[in-house]
Amino acid sequence: MRSVTRNAILAIIIANILLVLVAVCGKILTRFDYKDHFDDIVISVDGENISLREFGYYIFQVEAFVQRQALLYDPENPKLWWNTHFSAGLDSQFVCDYAKKVAVNTCICDQIYYAEAIHSDFVLDEASNARINNESKEMFESMTSSQLAATGLTQEDIIKMHRKHVIASEYAESLATKLDFHGYNKEPRELLNWDGEYYEEEILPMHEIGRNDNILDNITLGKITVNS
Secondary structure, three states: OHHHHHHHHHHHHHHHHHHHHHHHHHHHHOOOOHHHHOOOEEEEEOOEEEEHHHHHHHHHHHHHHHHHHHHHHOOOOOHHHHOOEEOOHHHOEEHHHHHHHHHHHHHHHHHHHHHHHHHOOOOOOHHHHHHHHHHHHHHHHHOOHHHHHHHOOOHHHHHHHHHHHHHHHHHHHHHOOOOOOOOOOOOHHHHOOOOOHHHHHHHHHHOOEEEOHHHHOOOOOOOOOOOO
């Protein structure tokens, strides 16, 4: 009787071990590989899709900015800054999570203003067009081969996305002189930013936003083009 009980217990233990091994192997086999998703859609705004490759423009820009802060915080271990947690009630979050929030929402904001600018026949002047080309070239040349490989960005992608960003920014600048901000206390440019009250309350709700969280949830900023 004792032998039967002992064998039953042993069988249960072995079964549990096998279940754990299957779960671990499953996670390994389904591990997210960023490069496999370059052409997958991560964000959509009113039916206009942004691929992970295109989103790489924002990832690089935000990572470069935060990495400069990280190196000032601890030159020997910049990851420490990325993993720092700030407690601020409901807004408590890690730096890496906030950085992704900035990248995602800046991308959405740019697409909204860019589409409105195109619809309004908004045109850049020669100086702005020249600046786009120069800044795009500088960004491309500043990226290492590993950073380009990590994001999948080409020079043409960078020019395209930077042009969208500049048009969106200049269009927002024009709105700052035209819209009625009665009832709001901050400066128009601040109100029209991706986290500005006017943008969040008056502009964003007018648009249909889609997020591919299956991909976004697997992305951690601070590990893609820096600290990799």
